[in-house]
Amino acid sequence: MENKRGSSNPVFAKIERDIVDVQGYGASYKGITLKTLLLLLLVVVSGVASLLLLVNYPNVFIALFFVAMILGFISVMIASASPRLAPTFSIIYALCEGMWLGTLTLIVSLAIPEFPVAFVAVLVTLGIFVAMLVLYSTKLVVASSRFRRVMFGISFSIIAVFITVGIVSLFDNGALWYAMFGNAYSPLVLFITLLLILYGSFMLVINFDNAKMIVSTGADKKYEWVVSLGLLVSIIYIYVQVIRLIIIIYARTRRD
Secondary structure: OOOOOOOOHHHHHHHHHHHOOOOOOOOOOOHHHHHHHHHHHHHHHHHHHHHHHHHHHHHHHHHHHHHHHHHHHHHHHHHHHOOOOOHHHHHHHHHHHHHHHHHHHHHHHHHHHOHHHHHHHHHHHHHHHHHHHHHHHOOOOOOOOOHHHHHHHHHHHHHHHHHHHHHHHHHOOOHHHHHHHHOOOOOOHHHHHHHHHHHHHHHHHHHHHHHHHHHHHEEEEHHHHHHHHHHHHHHHHHHHHHHHHHHHHHHHHHHH
16 A cells, blocks of 8 residues: 655654554554654653763763663664664664753753753654644644645754754854854744754654554554654753743743
8 A cells, every 4th residue: 555645754654665554453543642742751761861871971971872872863763764673773762862852951951950841842853743633633733635745845854954054064163053053142043943843843744644644544553663763852852942042032031
């Protein structure tokens, strides 16, 4: 069974090319929900554990942190390409990302001790998730073929911009990177951050539509892990961008 719509999220690309028709043992919304919640729980547990490791064994933590970054990237690539291996590598990815997010949240929380960074970031991310789910469920936002093509183009553009700015920054001591992404007092940085959050929000619509697709087509239950991983990737992306927004707003408020 072939689906003509192209996804702008690489995690779902293989699903759309490789739908399996299974009678009586297909993917379900319940299965996707439970697996997504499990992965989120693993992120939280890993984040808390990493902080304990950081406090008690800082040298070990530093080594594991960089290993986790590399392993997390490899895991999401493998899980995206192989639904059969998706359960194992989705769990590995969640554990690796938990360590990274836990460290990021701690650093920002220590920098802004008077502000509940983690609580606000989680609340805003959850609010975005629920809002986009409502918009998708009520068909106020539809993941049409045109919508997907636009999102794919935006995804490619974002990657191209990050790579280009990164390369240029190697030769200008990071000045361009700071001007576009690091200067909290710049209106441009605030605008870009809001656009990136908006992009992540609309990516959720495609995630929801892909979940609907695998359920309605009777795809094998192994694809539930791939869909759940895709949702986790989008949620983590939004959370990180919300953290950046909090830093920017706090810095601008303190200056004023």
